[in-house]
Amino acid sequence: MRPESPRAWLSRVTHDPDLRRQQLLRIHGRSVAWLAPLLLLIVIAVIDYYTGERFRITSWIVLVPGIAAAICGVWTTAAFAVVSVVVYVLMNSVYPNEFHAGLPDFILVAIGGVLATLACAVRVRGEQRMLHMRDVAETTRRTVLRPLPPDWAGLEHAAVYLSADTEARVGGDFYDIQPGPYGARVLVGDVQGKGLGAVETAAALLGTFREAAYHEPDLVTVAARLEIRMLRHRGHTTALGRDDADRFATAVLLGFSDDRPGKVEVVNFGHEPPLAVGRDGVRPLPPGDRLPLGMNDLVATDGPSPPVTVPLASETTLLITTDGVTEARDGHGEYYSLADQVARAVAADPDVADPRRLVGHVRDGVLRHSGGRLGDDTTIFAVRRLQGAALGGRLPS
Structure with missing residues (x-):
């Protein structure tokens, strides 16, 4: 197989969302960055369900889109923000009304998802800018040291x-x-x-x-x-x-x-x-x-x-x-x-x-x-x- 040139690699990274997001979180060439927020979501839901109404951790679900914003892409983070709100509502419906989490917690989860998505967009844009600057540096190097x-x-x-x-x-x-x-x-x-x-x-x-x-x-x-x-x-x-x-x-x-x-x-x-x-x-x-x-x-x-x-x-x-x-x-x-x-x-x-x-x-x-x-x-x-x-x-x- 012909080795990939630095310019081709940089171009591919810039246009491939998975490679751009997290190079290390990959198995057999496929991104697995989404596994971390998904596992966190499952763990929070299971703990909240089995600890009963005396120990509610439903609001912890706000951490899920936050983790996704750090290692996933914008659309994946937005998806986790929506899923977190849906799971929050479903988890609340399992318990009687007197044990429901309050409206402030629901607002916290919803706003947390929106802010996480915006933060992810800023992060991805910064990565694109960094990759572009590396491409410029590589082009300069190949021009000087042909x-x-x-x-x-x-x-x-x-x-x-x-x-x-x-x-x-x-x-x-x-x-x-x-x-x-x-x-x-x-x-x-x-x-x-x-x-x-x-x-x-x-x-x-x-x-x-x-x-x-x-x-x-x-x-x-x-x-x-x-x-x-x-x-x-x-x-x-x-x-x-x-x-x-x-x-x-x-x-x-x-x-x-x-x-x-x-x-x-x-x-x-x-x-x-x-x-x-x-x-x-x-x-x-x-x-x-x-x-x-x-x-x-x-x-x-x-x-x-x-x-x-x-x-x-x-x-x-x-x-x-x-x-x-x-x-x-x-x-x-x-x-x-x-x-x-x-x-x-x-x-x-x-x-x-x-x-x-x-x-x-x-x-x-x-x-x-x-x-x-x-x-x-x-x-x-x-x-x-x-x-x-x-x-x-x-x-x-």
Whole structure:
């Protein structure tokens, strides 16, 4: 069976009343949320009947539509409100007149049902609004972090993005692979700060990367375009009166080309150096001497430094992570030791160097180490060259 996409799921939830109301109260795909108020109604009726006229709890029936309002839909809640009034009248008719519940109790049950129905309508509308906002967040995430086809541009890759805010779904981390006539280029980075400003900055950098990485023959020119874009974007947001004057981004820019099959070009903008993970072990790549994007205007330089060319053995995977991994702490305040953990895993099983397995291993290790409490958005990205595959090409992307 084909897996359902997040957008399809959200659309189905929005239009399916049962799924919208209570995802947890389901058995074999069918909603059983109505069972709770129904059982309460039966229990109240039975207790009232068998305790006799000395202990009347008929008015407790007002709880039934209240429970339904919390877990059922509007029409189900309205039905329970009507049924509660009917059962109240029937229960009263069983006893002589002197033991009937008074008119105030009847009014309480009737008004309680109306208020419960209104409260349910407000709750359902709020759920719809929340689902719509999640849909917007998911669309934003897929726009910034566009889905990458398998083995895109002759590179085998895998990525995991974990938001520190489970409701946000999107943050300032970014990654992409861009094929072009000069090879395949990879960009992974992290925008300083959080919120929509960080997302907007990430989108601006990715837009420039996708164009420059395709058209520019030299990786150093791509790097220069990213730096200029960061300064332009920051100047624009500052002119709008927003507090983005100090925003910057760390990033790693990689260049794979057909004429250098055993090497990779690396430009590091103040980011944690990537790890080269292979069957022979784990080693960090040179850190480089560039400042983060947006900070180059703080120092006087003779020009941009050239990319660092690093030998890369076949079947070696480059692992790039953001601060969420390196700054993950356990209950004792100890940081997650990425290189050591990966080295142990590869020593025990060399196949862990596969990008998908490597990303899954790091993800599980970080979540286990931090107890699931991430202090920052986390991106884990792994990429390696496919043996015998052509890189880049003049593709319409």
